[in-house]
Amino acid sequence: MQPRQSLPGFRDFYPEDLARRTAIFRAWRSVARRYSFVEYDGPPLEPLELYTAKSGDEIVGQLFNFTDKGDRAVSLRPEMTPTFARMVAARANALPKPVRWYSIPQLFRYERATKGRLREHFQLNVDIVGEPSELADAELLCVAIDIMREVGLGPDDVRAKVSDRRLLNVLLAAIGIAEGQQGAVYAVLDKIARQPHEISREKLEEAGLVPHQIDRVIALPDISSMDDLDRDFGHVESCKSAIATFGRYLSHLRALGAEAWIDIDLSIVRGLAYYTGTVFELFDAKGELRAICGGGRYDTLLNQLGGVDLPALGFGMGDVVLGVLLKERGLLEDLVADAPEFWVVSTEKCEPASVLRAAAALRRMGYSAEYVLNEEKLRTQKSSAQIKAAERAGAAWLMIVRDDERAEVRPLARTPGEPARDGAEILLHELHDAERGFAALEEAGVPAPRED
RNA sequence: GUGGCUGUAGCUCAAUUGGUUAGAGCACCAGACUGUGGCUCUGGGGGUUGCGGGUUCAAUUCCCGUCAGUCACCCCA
Incomplete structure (x- = not known):
């Protein structure tokens, strides 16, 4: 029992x-x-x-x-x-x-x-x-x-x-x-x-x-x-x-x-x-x-x-x-525990491995990063569905991997009714060099990794 | 430890004097609107009605016990 x-x-x-x-x-x-x-x-x-x-x-x-x-x-x-x-x-x-x-x-x-x-x-x-x-x-x-x-x-x-x-x-x-x-x-x-x-x-x-x-x-x-x-x-x-x-x-x-x-x-x-x-x-x-x-x-x-x-x-x-x-008193209501800083989204033109490499690079830099944990979905699921998942998880930033070389970095929060603005484009290989990676993310408006 | 009240889906609640296969909203999962979003729609998984016994042709419904929750005592942090 x-x-x-x-x-x-x-x-x-x-x-x-x-x-x-x-x-x-x-x-x-x-x-x-x-x-x-x-x-x-x-x-x-x-x-x-x-x-x-x-x-x-x-x-x-x-x-x-x-x-x-x-x-x-x-x-x-x-x-x-x-x-x-x-x-x-x-x-x-x-x-x-x-x-x-x-x-x-x-x-x-x-x-x-x-x-x-x-x-x-x-x-x-x-x-x-x-x-x-x-x-x-x-x-x-x-x-x-x-x-x-x-x-x-x-x-x-x-x-x-x-x-x-x-x-x-x-x-x-x-x-x-x-x-x-x-x-x-x-x-x-x-x-x-x-x-x-x-x-x-x-x-x-x-x-x-x-x-x-x-x-x-x-x-x-x-x-x-x-x-x-x-x-x-x-x-x-x-x-x-x-x-x-x-x-x-x-x-x-x-x-x-x-x-x-x-x-x-x-x-x-x-x-x-x-x-x-x-x-x-x-x-x-x-x-x-x-x-x-x-x-x-x-x-x-x-x-x-x-x-x-x-x-x-x-x-x-x-x-x-x-x-x-x-x-x-409602003073403890909006505490979301440990929402990821990044959600990495796949598109039809990228290999799943590119998503994994991008997430791994972000994690090495100290960011928390998540992505759809299912290979089939990573290959076929529409980015809209993945962004929905990112929303549910409370992620702050999206990294949309366009193809095996480039990704778009964009804040997930958006004012209701307005269309999403384009984010900043970064080159994936830059992430593998810490200095260039932080510089690229900073340019996209991403703050330093959370300390905790 | 004593007494009162309450136990139905993860949550909030339905279910005719006891009467078919216990329902709804939210949440969750999958899908559609043919690959960049909070809406909308469709479908799905989910319940030993807390548990055990009793009465009855029939119990979520009535009775007893038990466990849990809650309130008041007791006591304290």
Whole structure:
């Protein structure tokens, strides 16, 4: 029995799909390099303990894990951070700080696939290690925002919601919430926009909050500016330092040109326990999709995972939700993957061998070239039919071999309704000398071969 | 993992209370307009109606199971 389908939650990438994926990767790499991050990678398969060590055995249910032939408990990587932490820790003393690394790993989770969430995806990971200043936080978020710009999205399409755990912690303390209640409050804040306030209130009540505290927690997401923050908490001495830090973060973002994208949203806590400072998520402005991107500062994680005490921050951005959004906006539609630069057409007065020689010469020069891959058709098929094939393939240029010595080079694109203009005539033997060949093609208006 | 909805050609969809050989558009392939084009026309290949069982003279249609997709929970990236 031959399976006709990929495994659930896994994707086949047909050329047009891969073209879209490649376009997303290109934007990621382009922006990451612009910020002078360097790319790294690690193994897709890791020891199971790498993920259970800190998170406990419960997460095994979410992992794509198995026992290998050497009886090792292993797992496909569900996230990059543990691998990253290990790699950085191993060379922590030798690496110049701050470390600015990025990676595009394929990640795996064993759970039910839904829209925007599969069992496998590619996720851009961008991390900075060794810099406690909030300038690093601002820089990191700007990488994510510039990627949105790079793929053609603007502040009307995507919003960056920012918060800060340190700030939230002192605000909750100011409200009188005990440390033991923080977890429950975080959980409520995380989904406060997605569930009715009555349910949020019930849960806070269960956590032991009094009505006055509940009111203030429910009101936290209404804080949308530094003015709001100052008005509600500016007079509390224990909050002043965190508010000032958050204010500096925002002013750096302003200076970097990101202001139009930013919404303060204290309900952004990120599920993961390891965030210690700024946290942010990027959403489509309509709020219809899952988060496009999420990240923040995790100053203690490297110590927990790798045993080196370095501040760190980073974000992850998956290809799935971003791809869904771009597809809905029609921003990835016209990507034709690897259309040939030349299509060589035979005519009745040329031998098939002349077509092959011409194509071979073009390929030696670095051009992609295609022709009808059937000898009988090469001898007898009308050039009109071959040009149709060239069109379907999206070729840029036609090389019509008139006879065994001469060919015509002409762009395939033509304004509708107008008759085709004659192209430039070239002598086939010129193509076999690189210098003369390029000169002849240049005269016909053909650009240099595509680089890729 | 729990519950709801949906599975017909590569894609989008038809098919009378259950009733002949399951159709159309697009796409694909071949050809015509007698060798330089996007139009038009003609023809062709394509389906175990997701899969398995049941009810019935008869199932794409009704019932059960299963698999897959999807939405809401759970959880998170």
